Amino acid sequence: xxxxxxxxxxxxxxxxDHIPSGHAMQVIRILRIDTARATPVSLVMNVPSDKLGxxxxxKIEDRELNQEDLDRLALIAPAASIAIIxxxxxxxxxxxxxxxxxxxIARCSFSNCITKNNREPLPQRMRVVSHDPLEVRCYYCGRxxxxxxLVENII
Amino acid sequence: MGxxxxxxxxxxxxxxxxxxxxxxxxxVARGDVILPLLDGKVLANMFFENSTRTRMSFETAMKxxxxxxxxxxxxxxxxxxxxxxxxxxxxxxxxxxxxxxRHPRQGAAQYSADAVEIPxxxxxxxxxNHPTQTMLDLFTIREAHGTLEGLNVVLVxxxxxxxxxxxxxxxxxxxxxxxxxxxxxxxxxxxxxxxxLRSHGAEVTETESLIDQITEADVIYMTRIQKERFPDEDxxxxxxxxxxxxxxxxxxxxKGMAVMHPLPRVDEIDPSVDTTDHAxxxxxxxxxxxxxxxxxxxSLGVDVPKKVKK
Numbered sequence: 001x002x003x004x005x006x007x008x009x010x011x012x013x014x015x016x017d018h019i020p021s022g023h024a025m026q027v028i029r030i031l032r033i034d035t036a037r038a039t040p041v042s043l044v045m046n047v048p049s050d051k052l053g054x055x056x057x058x059k060i061e062d063r064e065l066n067q068e069d070l071d072r073l074a075l076i077a078p079a080a081s082i083a084i085i086x087x088x089x090x091x092x093x094x095x096x097x098x099x100x101x102x103x104x105i106a107r108c109s110f111s112n113c114i115t116k117n118n119r120e121p122l123p124q125r126m127r128v129v130s131h132d133p134l135e136v137r138c139y140y141c142g143r144x145x146x147x148x149x150l151v152e153n154i155i
Numbered sequence: 156m157g158x159x160x161x162x163x164x165x166x167x168x169x170x171x172x173x174x175x176x177x178x179x180x181x182x183v184a185r186g187d188v189i190l191p192l193l194d195g196k197v198l199a200n201m202f203f204e205n206s207t208r209t210r211m212s213f214e215t216a217m218k219x220x221x222x223x224x225x226x227x228x229x230x231x232x233x234x235x236x237x238x239x240x241x242x243x244x245x246x247x248x249x250x251x252x253x254x255x256x257r258h259p260r261q262g263a264a265q266y267s268a269d270a271v272e273i274p275x276x277x278x279x280x281x282x283x284n285h286p287t288q289t290m291l292d293l294f295t296i297r298e299a300h301g302t303l304e305g306l307n308v309v310l311v312x313x314x315x316x317x318x319x320x321x322x323x324x325x326x327x328x329x330x331x332x333x334x335x336x337x338x339x340x341x342x343x344x345x346x347x348x349x350x351x352l353r354s355h356g357a358e359v360t361e362t363e364s365l366i367d368q369i370t371e372a373d374v375i376y377m378t379r380i381q382k383e384r385f386p387d388e389d390x391x392x393x394x395x396x397x398x399x400x401x402x403x404x405x406x407x408x409x410k411g412m413a414v415m416h417p418l419p420r421v422d423e424i425d426p427s428v429d430t431t432d433h434a435x436x437x438x439x440x441x442x443x444x445x446x447x448x449x450x451x452x453x454s455l456g457v458d459v460p461k462k463v464k465k
Contacts, residue, residue, distance in 0.1 A: 112281050114262040120239050122269055137347070140262030141283060142161075144347045 007042040013061040015083045016073070021046050023076050024056035026151045030072045033060060052079070065094075072105055074098035075150055078134070101139070102126040108138040109149040115140055124155060157253070157274030157454030160264045161284045162326045169453075170326065174294050176449035176459040177442075183219055184444040188465055191221025192457050198222055199251035201243075201267075202278070203229040203258040208418060209278050209288070212443035213255045213451075220448055225251055244270045253454050255287070256280075274454035276447075282316045282384060288417055289322040291446040295439040296374055299413040303330040309368045311337040311398050312378035312423060314344040316385075319417045320378055321348055328357035335368050336361045339394045342380070365398050370407045375400070375433075377416045377423045402427035415439050 019027055024043050033041060042059040049055035064084050065073070073080055074096040084092040104123045108115050115124055115138070125139035136145045145153075158164060165173070182188040198217040202210050214224045227247070229235065234243060240263060247254055248271040256267050261281030268275040279285040297303055308327055310320045314336055324334055324344070334357060336344050343361065352359050362368070369375065377400060385391040399422055400414065416424055416436040428434050452459050 108262075110261065112259075112261050114240060114258070114260040114266045114280075116260070117239065119237075120266070121241050122266060138262065140265045141260075141281070142262070142347075 007044055007057075007059055009088060010040075010042075010059050010061050010085050011088055013039075013059065013063055013085055014065045015085060016058040016060070016065070016077070017055070017081045017083070018049065018051060018079050019056035019058060019077045020052060020079075021054035021056055024058050026076050026147075027056070027058055027073065029151050030076055030154050031060075031065070031069055032154070033063075039063070070094060070096045071099055071102065072154070075102075075105070075134070075136070076147065078131070098128055098131055098134075100128050102128065102136070104155055106145070106150040106155060107153040108141060108143060109145055109153055110138065110141055110143040113138055113141040113143065126150075157456065158268040158276075159286050159450060159454070160268055160275065160277045162286050162289055162322050162329075164286070167329055170290070170293065173290060173446070173449045173453060174297060176452065177290075177294055177445040179459055179461075179463045180445040180448045182463060182465070184216070184441070184448060186219065188463055190219075190460075190463060192452060192459065193217060193220040193222035193455060196222040196253070196455055197225060197251045198451065199225045199227060199247045199254040201227045201247060201254050201256040201258075203234065203240075203256070203263070204279070206257050206278065208440055208443060209255075209257065212440075213276075213278065213287075213447050216444050216447035216451055219444070220451065222451070240266060241270050247271065248273055253451060276450060276454060279318055282318050282321070284322045285318045286322050287443075287447055287450055288319050289326050290450060291439060291442045292319070292323050292376070292415065292417070293326060294442045294446045295415060295435055296413065298438070298442070299411065299435055300373060303327070303332070305331045305333075306373040307333045307335070307371055308374045308376060309335040309337060309365075309372045310344075310376045310378070311365055313342045313380045313384075314338040314378075315342040316381055317378045320344070320376065323376070324348065324352055328352050328355045328359075331357075333358045334360070335372070337363065337365045337368060337398070339363060339397055341390065342394060365400070366404065369404060369412075370409070372412055373409065374413045374415060377414065377420070379416075379419065379421055379423060396422055398423055399425060400428055401425040402431050405431060405433055408433060 039062045044057040046054050082094040083090045127139045129135045183190045244267045253274050255276045255278045257278040261283040263280045264277035413435040414433045
């Protein structure tokens with residue numbers, strides 16, 4: 001049986017496909033998508049996927065993700081595929097790639113880290129010490145950061 | 156370039172080189188030989204948290220080498236008025252050639268190293284790292300056993316908050332040590348550190364019993380349960396005084412087994428141990444001087460002569 005189209009196609013914007021099942025809400029947070037904004041955001045969760053078994057898909061109208069967005073996205077959806085849509089057609093395809101050094105993406109979750117003082121001017125930095133399984137540590141204090149914490153502390 | 160924030164800033168060869176330099180500098184550290192290698196250089200001792208041995212041994216090390224020292228304490232200074240660490244360090248960048256920093260917040264040493272041009276020596280950041288202590292610990296272990304390779308080292312006490320044991324364990328596994336971690340369950344070594352140690356291929360055992368470990372140990376490294384790092388008094392009371400080493404406990408120990416402690420001790424090591432051949436902790440405290448001399452020379456790009464003559 002053909003899979004029924006769950007969300008209409010978009011005219012301009014970005015489709016984020018192959019988000020791990022159940023993580024679309026985290027993607028919305030990490031991309032700082034303002035859910036109160038006027039343009040539509042479509043979210044599909046737990047649909048069957050050959051690649052992931054189950055996946056989430058996000059369609060964001062009138063916003064083209066940039067490199068900084070992709071760096072953030074890589075934390076949650078390292079296998080995501082991105083399509084930039086212009087005038088109903090795929091104008092560009094992109095893949096996410098997690099950098100080794102994450103600058104000003106999330107604040108350290110550790111209560112005693114030097115960066116907890118908001119007035120300290122140097123950037124927030126995280127080091128990706130392992131990509132698979134994902135292991136992220138604060139560059140300054142060395143504390144390991146859970147993905148949930150990173151999403152919670154997104155800048 | 157001359158920063159030492161964690162032990163990862165030094166290769167094994169560099170560690171050995173620094174220990175060799177420190178060994179040659181022992182007569183200078185004792186004051187038997189005058190060697191003004193750091194004449195005209197200024198060390199800033201940036202202590203945002205109390206310290207006795209670390210601060211004083213840095214000061215002695217610098218002065219014995221002919222340098223001078225600016226002593227900073229955060230009490231009653233601009234820090235108390237709310238100055239950021241970044242700003243304080245900018246000032247020091249203009250006043251000194253090298254800085255030793257101790258700070259209650261973890262990551263403060265790396266942060267300072269990024270903020271300034273002068274080399275930073277981490278003298279302890281929160282529960283993070285304390286690499287200059289590690290260097291003097293390694294010096295003491297090598298002095299006792301003639302090598303760092305393949306020893307059985309038992310680390311005891313507060314392994315969760317004790318930055319000394321965090322830095323030391325990282326360094327020891329790089330030299331092929333076998334580690335036995337002895338602590339109450341609430342003060343276990345943090346998981347990310349244990350996972351790091353194992354990923355280096357180290358044999359790491361965790362246990363709550365100290366007595367069972369004594370006969371097989373080459374080094375027993377005691378630490379104080381640090382009251383000041385506990386969130387509440389009740390949690391502290393549950394584990395205070397849990398490990399006590401007395402001279403009678405050491406009857407089955409190997410000859411040459413070294414009992415070490417970063418000091419200050421409370422009741423982890425009974426004074427009866429002081430007069431045994433195993434006691435190394437006071438020598439260990441002295442060793443802070445030659446090792447910090449060697450570290451200061453390295454940071455300032457000054458070579459230690461191959462022969463130090465009287």
